[in-house]
Amino acid sequence: MPLSFYSTKLADAVNWARKYSLFQYPFVTACCGMEFMAVWAPKYDIARFGAEFPRFSPRQSDLLIVVGTITERQAPVLRRIYDQMCEPKWVMAFGVCASTGGFYQNYSVMPGADQVIPVDVYVPGCPPRPEQALDALILLQERIQRGEGHSQVVLKQERGFDVPLAAIRPTKMGTQGGVPNPPAEGRGGQSPPGPHATATRTGGK
Amino acid sequence: MAQVVLDKLRDRFPGGEILETGSQHGNEWARVAPAAWRQVAEFLRDDAATRMDMFVDLTCVDRSPREPRFDVVLHVYSVEKKHRVRLLAGVEERQPVIATLVPVWPGANWFEREAFDMYGVRFEGHPDLRRILMYPEFQGHPLRKDYPKEKRQPLVRRLPGSV
Numbered sequence A: 001m002p003l004s005f006y007s008t009k010l011a012d013a014v015n016w017a018r019k020y021s022l023f024q025y026p027f028v029t030a031c032c033g034m035e036f037m038a039v040w041a042p043k044y045d046i047a048r049f050g051a052e053f054p055r056f057s058p059r060q061s062d063l064l065i066v067v068g069t070i071t072e073r074q075a076p077v078l079r080r081i082y083d084q085m086c087e088p089k090w091v092m093a094f095g096v097c098a099s100t101g102g103f104y105q106n107y108s109v110m111p112g113a114d115q116v117i118p119v120d121v122y123v124p125g126c127p128p129r130p131e132q133a134l135d136a137l138i139l140l141q142e143r144i145q146r147g148e149g150h151s152q153v154v155l156k157q158e159r160g161f162d163v164p165l166a167a168i169r170p171t172k173m174g175t176q177g178g179v180p181n182p183p184a185e186g187r188g189g190q191s192p193p194g195p196h197a198t199a200t201r202t203g204g205k
Numbered sequence B: 001m002a003q004v005v006l007d008k009l010r011d012r013f014p015g016g017e018i019l020e021t022g023s024q025h026g027n028e029w030a031r032v033a034p035a036a037w038r039q040v041a042e043f044l045r046d047d048a049a050t051r052m053d054m055f056v057d058l059t060c061v062d063r064s065p066r067e068p069r070f071d072v073v074l075h076v077y078s079v080e081k082k083h084r085v086r087l088l089a090g091v092e093e094r095q096p097v098i099a100t101l102v103p104v105w106p107g108a109n110w111f112e113r114e115a116f117d118m119y120g121v122r123f124e125g126h127p128d129l130r131r132i133l134m135y136p137e138f139q140g141h142p143l144r145k146d147y148p149k150e151k152r153q154p155l156v157r158r159l160p161g162s163v
Helices: A003-019 A032-040 A075-084 A096-100 A130-145 A150-159 A195-200 B003-012 B034-046 B108-119
Strands: A024-028 A063-067 A090-094 A121-123 B018-024 B027-032 B054-062 B070-078 B083-091 B097-099 B122-124
Touching: A003 A130, A024 A032, A024 A075, A032 A063, A032 A130, A063 A075, A090 A096, A090 A130, A090 A150, A121 A130, B003 B018, B003 B027, B003 B034, B003 B083, B027 B034, B034 B070, B034 B083, B034 B097, B054 B108, B083 B097, B108 B122
Parallel strands: A024 A063, A063 A090, A090 A121, B027 B083, B097 B122
Antiparallel strands: B018 B027, B054 B070, B070 B083
16 A cells, blocks of 8 residues: 555544644734633633643643734743744734734834744734634634644645654554655654655665 | 912921922922932932822933923822822933932832833832833833834744744
């Protein structure tokens, strides 16, 4: 059975799991945070959508939610937090300040978080209503299911798949037919090499 | 309200240190010669009739093209006497320097740093005159009237086409 068949089916399953277990990192800098708290609170309850846990470590989170104004001085911090997150990762810009800089047009405010990090979903509003955040989350979930999150797209470009090949091909199995990017022998599926990696490897050990 | 403070100031400094006084909407103000800035502040704090024991605010105003270009503005209040007064001192653009008030009211420390950061007025004798709001790499003083409104000084940006 060709691997592409497995990986397509697997991607569906993995992405389904991903979209309902988004661990979020709330990067809350301004007044939008007040409204964002309501998204967590029982009345709107983002936990219903599986995005329950705020993890205050970027290494444990999947979804970076930028809530509030980002100043030029904060930009390197935001970039570093984004860089520390494991792939695949998603970013939501909550409120106009995080999306475009909002009504701030001055020396200190950065015109939108997407100046330094890629953003998947923008939520307009000053502040947005909690329903809008839930709407954005559902939108993002649909996108995750289709494999269209920005880091999913990048992973697909670099490795051919945005799901870990180790999941469908345990290390024992080694290389078999129908593999688009054959990994080095004996280490099959550990880290699927991209075209660059394949080119540099000189074959079996 | 605080006319007594202005009277006291005029009595104590007859030699031209107090350039002008006034009262508007019940708030008294006095324009002080910049050379006497520190001296007047100490007097206001220590005199038995004024007792300005609470530092409220210190900031700066860019009045360009007027010369002197900047006004350093000080608000002080007396908890005991329940009166407040506003002091102003003009600062020249060519040499934007005025005495620090940190030894008089320690609370002036961060306010003077802010005025320095935003307007470039230096406070002579300040123990730690660094930028307080903008990052150290920032060039210029953003609240000056001649700072370009659209000017940005980014620390980081995404490369075009990057993730």
